[in-house]
Amino acid sequence: MNSSHTAESNAQDQKSKEPVFRTEDLNIYYGDFLAVRGVSMEIQPRKITAFIGPSGCGKSTLLRCFNRLNDLIPSFHLKGKAYYHDQDLFADDVDPVAVRRRIGMVFQQPNPFPKSIYNNIAYGARVTGMQIDDMDELVEKSLRQAALWDEVKDKLGANGLSLSGGQQQRLCIARAISTTPDVILMDEPCSSLDPISTLKVEDLLQELTNDYTIVIVTHNMQQATRVADETAFFNAEASDDGKRYGFLVEYGPTERIFSQPQEESTQRYVSGRFG
Amino acid sequence: MTSHSQADSRQPDQNAKNITRKKGSRQSLGETAWTVVAGLCLLTALVPLFLVIAYVLVQGFSRLDVAAFTRLPPPPLSANEGGFANALAGTLIMVAIGALISVPFGVLAAIYLAEFSSGQIPRWIRFATNVLSGVPSILMGVFIYGLLVLPFFGFSAIAGGAALAVLMLPIIVRTTDESLQIVPQSVRWASLGMGASKFQTVLRVVLPAALPAIATGLTLAVARAAGETAPLIFTALFAQYWTDDLLSPIASLSVLVYNFAAVPYENQRELAWAASLILVLIVLLTSILSRWATRKQVY
Numbered sequence: 001m002n003s004s005h006t007a008e009s010n011a012q013d014q015k016s017k018e019p020v021f022r023t024e025d026l027n028i029y030y031g032d033f034l035a036v037r038g039v040s041m042e043i044q045p046r047k048i049t050a051f052i053g054p055s056g057c058g059k060s061t062l063l064r065c066f067n068r069l070n071d072l073i074p075s076f077h078l079k080g081k082a083y084y085h086d087q088d089l090f091a092d093d094v095d096p097v098a099v100r101r102r103i104g105m106v107f108q109q110p111n112p113f114p115k116s117i118y119n120n121i122a123y124g125a126r127v128t129g130m131q132i133d134d135m136d137e138l139v140e141k142s143l144r145q146a147a148l149w150d151e152v153k154d155k156l157g158a159n160g161l162s163l164s165g166g167q168q169q170r171l172c173i174a175r176a177i178s179t180t181p182d183v184i185l186m187d188e189p190c191s192s193l194d195p196i197s198t199l200k201v202e203d204l205l206q207e208l209t210n211d212y213t214i215v216i217v218t219h220n221m222q223q224a225t226r227v228a229d230e231t232a233f234f235n236a237e238a239s240d241d242g243k244r245y246g247f248l249v250e251y252g253p254t255e256r257i258f259s260q261p262q263e264e265s266t267q268r269y270v271s272g273r274f275g
Numbered sequence: 276m277t278s279h280s281q282a283d284s285r286q287p288d289q290n291a292k293n294i295t296r297k298k299g300s301r302q303s304l305g306e307t308a309w310t311v312v313a314g315l316c317l318l319t320a321l322v323p324l325f326l327v328i329a330y331v332l333v334q335g336f337s338r339l340d341v342a343a344f345t346r347l348p349p350p351p352l353s354a355n356e357g358g359f360a361n362a363l364a365g366t367l368i369m370v371a372i373g374a375l376i377s378v379p380f381g382v383l384a385a386i387y388l389a390e391f392s393s394g395q396i397p398r399w400i401r402f403a404t405n406v407l408s409g410v411p412s413i414l415m416g417v418f419i420y421g422l423l424v425l426p427f428f429g430f431s432a433i434a435g436g437a438a439l440a441v442l443m444l445p446i447i448v449r450t451t452d453e454s455l456q457i458v459p460q461s462v463r464w465a466s467l468g469m470g471a472s473k474f475q476t477v478l479r480v481v482l483p484a485a486l487p488a489i490a491t492g493l494t495l496a497v498a499r500a501a502g503e504t505a506p507l508i509f510t511a512l513f514a515q516y517w518t519d520d521l522l523s524p525i526a527s528l529s530v531l532v533y534n535f536a537a538v539p540y541e542n543q544r545e546l547a548w549a550a551s552l553i554l555v556l557i558v559l560l561t562s563i564l565s566r567w568a569t570r571k572q573v574y
């Protein structure tokens with residue numbers, strides 16, 4: 001009994017050390033335009049990984065590869081490999097819809113559905129066909145996890161768009177976790193929020209990291225130091241034909257990236273001297 | 276020298292701090308003049324509208340009695356004042372047939388255009404739709420005359436409804452297409468990001484969000500069709516009596532106005548005015564309905 005438990009938790013440990021995402025020399029194109037070049041990295045489970053770097057360095061583009069959302073852009077294509085738990089994300093037999101059910105996303109602009117707060121949360125369970133015995137419970141649990149429950153519990157029927165920007169973004173986070181995904185991708189989730197809402201969201205991230213793997217794109221370096229376990233610094237440079245492409249400069253524990261960066265451009269960026 | 280030029284350059288600065296309104300300056304005169312011109316143009320544009328509504332009201336209101344809604348059109352010179360009961364029913368029936376045909380096709384075509392098409396195809400379909408909406412309505416009548424009236428049905432409610440459907444189709448496609456495009460892309464991404472399929476996204480998120488705007492387009496299309504005369508002359512013709520099947524000629528308000536407005540018989544002319552008033556009221560009512568629908572719009 002005891003030993004089996006240990007074996008199980010060992011297996012759990014073993015499994016939890018496997019990277020959630022792994023990319024090998026990933027090149028991302030929009031049409032002929034090379035947006036991101038040669039990214040090879042691993043994203044660790046149950047950690048917060050931050051992508052930082054100047055505008056136009058392909059952070060968001062790379063992030064949207066992880067849940068196949070770039071597929072929606074007609075000119076998008078890529079070379080190289082991206083794996084999700086050792087499955088090739090872009091293999092022919094991979095269903096992007098199934099990918100997105102496992103990998104939730106929070107966008108830069110809060111984008112609640114023009115539906116009631118309740119239905120915003122219930123939407124994911126309904127469209128993914130989750131077997132839910134008690135939808136009310138799921139709604140409450142998700143809103144509590146997103147630290148929004150107390151503010152909206154008396155107006156669950158109100159339209160999600162009637163909330164303030166910060167509340168809307170937490171509603172979007174609640175929506176993303178309602179389907180208990182494996183990973184949550186966040187594309188500058190705080191860029192349109194005021195400092196108080198930002199802090200609430202950051203607190204929330206810390207709590208979510210017990211259950212979820214989180215990848216967050218941010219322009220705010222303080223935010224990266226506050227929330228991220230791992231940080232990846234991206235930069236952009238002009239190729240021979242004058243077009244700018246993004247690439248991964250340096251990737252490691254947040255503390256090391258900020259205190260002892262190996263690359264000079266990282267050093268310059270994190271000390272605020274450019275970008 | 277230096278100090279002198281400095282004093283000079285300070286001079287305009289002093290003026291720049293003056294923020295009181297200067298009467299009679301070129302700028303303020305021009306502003307007044309253009310405001311007056313624009314106001315006059317606005318009045319000129321509104322005059323025909325008010326004249327039409329006022330005149331139709333004055334002429335038509337006196338004959339707007341119970342008989343008008345219950346009786347059949349009168350023969351010329353008869354003491355019987357008559358009514359346009361069959362024409363009102365005919366208009367409603369044909370608009371209903373037209374909507375029944377054009378709404379499903381139009382809305383689904385627009386959904387395809389806005390949500391599922393890609394490449395050059397949607398551009399050409401939109402272009403064709405615009406051309407179709409510019410085609411004179413009398414051609415719609417001739418088209419259905421050649422397509423349905425001559426070979427199959429004869430003059431009939433079905434043919435009339437079909438002509439109205441062709442007329443409504445481009446309006447419905449265009450307004451629905453525009454309504455769907457107004458829904459922000461980010462909401463579609465949110466839904467797809469939740470693991471919804473494209474179909475679920477359109478059905479559960481995009482369509483509900485666009486529904487008020489779509490409803491507005493539909494009511495405007497109905498209003499337009501209800502007032503059309505030319506397509507019905509070639510397809511539905513007219514009937515003095517009640518029509519009990521959809522395959523016989525049928526009366527309509529607009530054709531009744533067309534038939535009765537220019538005759539020398541007072542009783543028929545009065546009825547034409549009353550029917551015109553009803554047509555104006557139908558357009559007014561649908562416009563108010565569409566306004567009401569738009570109020571609920573989210574985007």
